[in-house]
Amino acid sequence: MAMAYLAWRLAQRSCPSSLQVTSFPVVQLHMNRTAMRASQKDFENSMNQVKLLKKDPGNEVKLKLYALYKQATEGPCNMPKPGVFDLINKAKWDAWNALGSLPKEAARQNYVDLVSSLSPSLESSSQVEPGTDRKSTGFETLVVTSEDGITKITFNRPKKKNAINTEMYHEIMRALKAASKDDSIITVLTGNGDYYSSGNDLTNFTDIPPGGVEEKAENSAVLLREFVGCFIDFPKPLIAVVNGPAVGISVTLLGLFDAVYASDRATFHTPFSHLGQSPEGCSSYTFPKIMSPAKATEMLIFGKKLTAGEACAQGLVTEVFPDSTFQKEVWTRLKAFAKLPPNAVRISKEVIRKREREKLHTVNAEECNVLQGRWLSDECTNAVVNFLSRKSKL
């Protein structure tokens, strides 16, 4: 606390009337959404508004304000890098230097936008409500928002129980890639509607290219490998908020998440043998490690469906909440996680994932090869035909 206060005081001293910010979600939004440029007057007004802030905006925001102020008034960082033990000046230098060659006008606009986001009463001409989700457009099958340090990717095909069609595989990869680079601290996947996800959309198998089923199987294996690879390589904590039943690949992927919170309505089901298929999502490796080989066998080979409580007892789920309070309790917790120091969080994730990454990629490749063969089998074809002709359900 003392250090934070000191940094704040120093930031104020070298940036007399302001705090300045760089790349907070809300700032990024303003940068993307508008060609509008803040005038010198807007900038000065914002500097004055900072003095009126009733609430301490936090050390990270202050550093960002400092950096933006310096960038807007002096341009790119032109100071020698402070020594490693000069913690406060080093933090300030890092923040300013991180802005690279951001033009002065853009820095000024970001400063104005940031200040306007700090308090509703200080809202300026940006006309963006503080606290409003940053909602990414351009997704057909997902809703992606970013707020409070959390990027939330919501499966959004509720009428199809959030079954993952080809478009959704691509969109999830795109959303993950964007989330890995945005300002969020953690990334959350969840489902809209009563299901988390019913897994692979079985109609994916009906879209046969000119090269026939072999080409389809090959393309699917390539897509699956790339898709699972995005989860293996994701650099920030990945949290699943499992709002309802989960099936197939939406379950197996959970072994690659960093925490899994489930409503007591959720169930976990991998009916691969019933579908003539075999495990994917690295579950052939992660599940036996998480829950013991025999328990993994019950799920992955025999298709035993687990309740949320059972999945928690097996270690697949981190914690189960009553459905009535699920959203409130989980999001309160996640918001607290998202306030942790970003670099420490990211580095810790890397330390944890590092020694498993290569192995996971090997497993992923093997699983996809095996599945490619399975998709061409009569067992699989019959199961899919039965589902599509409504002769079978799980």
Ligand SMILES: CCCCC/C=C/CC(=O)SCCNC(=O)CCNC(=O)[C@H](O)C(C)(C)COP(=O)(O)OP(=O)(O)OC[C@H]1O[C@@H](n2cnc3c(N)ncnc32)[C@H](O)[C@@H]1OP(=O)(O)O
């Ligand atoms: C690149 C390729 C990679 C492949 C990776 C492989 C992954 C393996 C898996 O994921 S295996 C798991 C596959 N999933 C399933 O087998 C689930 C099939 N669905 C069901 O059994 C049921 O729909 C249910 C139990 C999930 C829900 O039953 P309920 O009776 O509650 O609801 P409906 O059946 O009426 O479903 C509503 C509509 O949603 C469609 N739908 C649901 N899930 C899927 C799905 N996985 N694939 C395709 N369509 C699905 C369902 O057909 C209904 O549509 P309709 O309203 O148009 O009839």
